[in-house]
Amino acid sequence: MVYGIGNPLIDILIQVSEEDISALGLSKGTMHLVDSSERSRILTHCAGLPVEYRCGGSCPNTIIALASLGIDAVLGGKVGPDKEGDEYIRQLASFSSASTLARGQEATGSSIILITPDTERTMNTFLGANREFSLDDLDLDLVRNADYFYFTGYMWDTDAQKAAILAALGACRNAGTKIVFDAADPFAVNRNRLEFLQLLDSHVDILFANREEAGILFGSDSMEGCLAALKKRCDTGVIKNGRHGSVVYSNGAEYSIPIFPATALDSTGAGDMYAAGFLYGLIQGLGPREAGLCASWLAGKIVQIKGAQFSPREFEAVRQGLEAGEWKVSG
Template sequence: MIDLFGIGNALVDFESGIKESFLDDHLLEKGHMYLKDGAEIGLMRDKLTSDLKMSSGGSAANTIYGASGFGLNCAYCGRVQDDEAGGFFVREMKEAGIHLDDIRRESSQSTSTGNCLVLVTEDAQRTMCTNLGISSELSVEDLNLNRLKSSGYLYVEGYLAASETGSQAAQKAIEVAKEHGIPVVLTLSDVSMVNFFRSDIEKFCASQVNTIFCNEEEALCWAGTDRLEIAFKRLKEIGKGVHVTVGSRGSLVCGPKENPKEVKGLETEVNDTNGAGDMYAAAALSMIVRGFTHVEAARFGNYAAAQIVRQYGARLSSVEAYQTIKNQFANGS
C-alpha cells in the first residue's frame, strides 16, 4: 500500500546566490514566485555571475522525496519531457524509492521539462521564476486512479491551480480520494497562488480538506487580514487540520479535534529558505500518517525545516540524510 500519493508540477531547480539589486533590475519582489517563459528565464540566467546548482524540484515532489526519506512508501504523479532535465528528475525520484508509474515522459520537441530559477539573496530569502514547461500539461489522463484508490493519503500542491489541466487533475484526484475515504492534504504553495488563482484553490477545498499547510504570509493573504489568529480561523473553514509555519518562530497548528497551539521553532543558522515549507510538510506528514497528533507532527516539522535551511538547496544530499535527521529527532538531539 502507498502511504502518501503526491501530485504536482515536476520541475528541475537551478539555484543561484544573488544581490538584492538583481531583483530590483528584474522587477521581482523578494520571497515570491513568478511564472515566466523560457526566454525570460534564459535572459536572467545569462546575467548571473555565480554558478547554478541543479537539483530536482517542484513543491509536492520535494515533500514526497522527503517523506520517502523519512520512511513512508510514496508515489508521485507529474509530467516531464523526455529530455536531459526530465531524465535527471526521474532518476533522483526513483533512487529515493518513489513510485513513478504515473509520470509521463512526452517526446514532443516543442516543450521542455519545467524548470525553476531559484534566486537566493544574502538574507537567505528565495525568489522563484518558474517556467512550467510540459508540467503545465499535466492532466486527468496522467492520474493512476487505481494506485490513488489504494493510497493512505493524497497530497496536492496549490501550484497546480496555475494550469487549467493541472487544476482539473487536482480536482479529479481530490474527488476520487474523498469517494474512497482517503484524507486530502493541500498546500497553498505561494502567496501568488492565493492572489491570482484563489478561485481554483477554493475548488480544491470546496468541501473541506483534511489538512492545510501554508506559511504566515499565505495565511494572512487568504483571510485578507494582518492578524494571524483571524487567518487561522478562516483556514479552519477549509481544512480540518491546519499548519501555519511562521519562520524561525515555529508553527501554529491544530488537528481536527485539537485546539490551536503554537509550536516553538529552533534557533539555527539560515543560509537558504528554499524548500523549508516542503521539508516541514514532509516531516509532519511522516508523523500524521503514522497516527501522531498534529502538534507532535509540528515538532518534527520544525526540527526538519531547521536542518534544511542550513544548507543550499531544497533537498538533503541523500535519502540516508533524512533518516539521520529522523533518528536525531527521536533521540532528542
C-alpha cells in the first residue's frame, strides 16, 4: 500500500498566450504561491478564456494514478468546508482512490494552471485549507502499515505541515516503511534546500527530481555532478531531464531511460505520472530500470492530453497498456 500526504487542489486549467504570462508578470514554467487577491487578479485577466476544473495537486495526482492502476493507495490532506471540497471528494471517489481527507476552516486550495502554446505550465497555487494540515490530521496507523510513504516538497510550506511530515517519517523508520520524496518544484527546492538535503541524509529512500531541481538541490550545473551527489545521499533516485529522458540510480547501478515518442499537448502532471509509473513498477516486482521505463511510458501518455490526470476510461486504457508491456524496449 502507498500512503501519500499532499495538498488537494482544484485545478483550474486555462489556455493562454505568452503575452498573457508577461502581462501578469509571472515567471513562466514555475509554481507561484498566491493569496486570494492575486488569485482573483489572475482569474479576472483570464476571464473569457476556456476553463476546465479538475481534481489535482501533485501528490494527489500520483496517488490517484496508482489507485486507478490497481494499486492500493490512500491520500491524506485537507480540504475546505465548501462546494469545492465536496467536488474534490466526489471526483476522488470516481478514481477509486481511498482518502483520509480532513475538513478545514479555510477554503479548498486551488491551482490556476496557465498553459502556453508550447505546453509549458505556469502554476498559481492558492493553498487555502492545505495550510491547516497538522499532526492532528495524520493517520500514523496508515503510515506504519504502508509499504511506501510518499510526499513532495510542496508540504514544506507551514510549520504545522512540516511537523506532520516529520512525525510520519519517524513512524516510517520504526515500521520499515519506504520513504519516497519528490522535490516537486525549483521554487520549493530553492527555498528549502538545506532542509531537503537533511531529509535525504536522514530519511529518504527514493528521490524524484528534474534536472533543474537537482541542480539547485545539489549545487551542480551538470547532470554528472547531480548524479554524483545523488549517489552519496540516496539508495535510489531519479533525475528527469526533459526530452533527454531520465536517469535512474539504484544501489550502485545507473540506468538511462529514454522518453517515449509523443505529441505533447500539455506537460501538466508529467512528473506526477512519472512517480506513479515508477512506484507501480516497483510494486509489481520490476527492477529499477523496468520501473523507470514504466514511468517514462506513463509520463509520455499524460502529456498527450490536456490536464494532469486521465479520465477513468483513459486510466483503464493505460492500465491495459502497462499490463501488456507496452513500456518495454530492447536493450
